[in-house]
Amino acid sequence: MELDQETLSLLSQLKQKYTKSGQDIKAYLEGLLHANYLNYWDYVEVDTLLTLQKPRTPIKDEVIFIIYHQITELYFRLTLHEMEQIAAQAENIDPDFFAARVKRMNSYFRNLTHSFEIMVDGMDHKQFLKYRMSLLPASGFQSAQYRMIEICATDMIHLVDKDYRNKITFDSSIYDQFEHIYWKAGATELATGKKTLTLTQFEDKYSNRLVELAKEYATKNLWVTFKHMPAEAQQHAELREQLRQFDVNVNVNWPLQHYKSAVRYLHKNPEDIAATGGTNWQKYLPPRFQKRVFYPELWSEKEIEEWGKQGIIDLLTKK
Template sequence: MTQQAKPEDIVHAERAQLDFSRDMSYGDYLQLDAILNAQKPLSPEHNEMLFIVQHQTSELWMKLMLHELSAAIACIARDELPPAFKMLARVSRIMEQLVHAWDVLATMTPPEYSAIRPYLANSSGFQSWQYRCIEFRLGNKNAAMLKPHAHHAERLAAVQQAFELPSLYDECLRLLARRGLPVPADHVERDWTQPYESSDGVEQAWLVAYRKPEQHWDLYQLGEELTDLEDAFRLWRFRHVTTVERVIGFKRGTGGTGGVSYLRKMLDVVLFPEIWKLRTDL
């Protein structure tokens, strides 16, 4: 017969399980002391904490996005599509988190932002080196966007590397070419630092997969993963511009950009143009 545990033994066991003095704790593993003490408001305003946390958490999501995006590009370059699909799907879900983050920042009213704006000096999301790496890895190459990071050698090196590498779309087109689809040679090997130019030949290559998806299922799925990703990215850009307009109107950005006028131009950027055009031509 099994001996029944005494109440005092149960209490002792529970206390032992709650003793983290000898082992790594939750806070230790996540380095929460450093993270939760990284919010240093410069103004006396209550709402500055929202502004700081919003941007810090966005940078954390962008760190994960770069981690997944870089790995997905490497997988595609090695013809390893199943793990790449998982990573690209995760990038799209991360982008959805960033889209919804604007909903929280949009609770800041114009007077509340105006009260903290003088304390921001010239700091601006325009200067986010992680965001610039994401733009470059997604193919929106612009040499002028290196300049905001020129004052910090380590960050400039990271952005420069993203600028010089083939983008996600470049590697997808090289994959299509390896599979025998008729991708023009000048889209398989080119100067990766130059902005991508749309090509009827590239569209015809994608159409091979889209017209016979049962024969090219993984390439067809790749095209849809790209569609999901750009769809989410467009939503993020739209929520960005509407939130900025809601909070500051058409004032210039703190980093010296045109603010809303600059962000609206970004709405016209198409990352994977043939993926969208082929829908009309199917």
């Protein structure tokens, strides 16, 4: 069989490629003769993926709870993947590239916010209250990727609990700032005022890793990367808009949908505190109480004052 020009040209390019690494192209061509075709199920690892749902009870809806958490973790992974790409170019980033990557991050979080409906209306209430009790003291609170996204998004000082923000300064060590990070302050047991088991277990597993990440990202988180750009580039309208949207998506929209699910499943239950990590989640979860803002300089004072408010009113007035 005659080989056409295009095939010969490809073979010649391949030969160049393999010769560069001291390899003989003929051995690789022979390997191709025996290799299987790639198929979808191996590439996407579907079989492995479908072994990862392991309910702890025989209650049917628990599998929805597990899969939706897994979906969320994958979206978090996508978000971090974009953040890593931005960080890799932190010293000399093109504002168009920066804006395009933050835009992707926003689309991931928008998908999560919209699909949270599955957690709000998609599980049987009675079933939820049963299997949730078998999962204690585990909680989404222990999602390390969620905490990593926050650390990569901004300077640590913006994650410090609002009651400590005046005492801890930007110059305080990462360790001091991490000690007063907002989620530690929130995770105290209602009954005793002590740290919850949910928190202490999370700290044992992840504190060192998170502090290391915070140190690494002190010079390349999204906000530092933005502030290091030339003054003119910082006026890039699309980039500013995408960063504002990201702030709202992570600190208001997603937390509001999440809070809605806690209200839906836990509010009217007399055991409502027991079915969580033991926190006073009604006071802790609403974004307007926490007032977490990644990029205060991109908002007016009034906007910060109103942070999360309209959303919470809509939520509570909607049946």
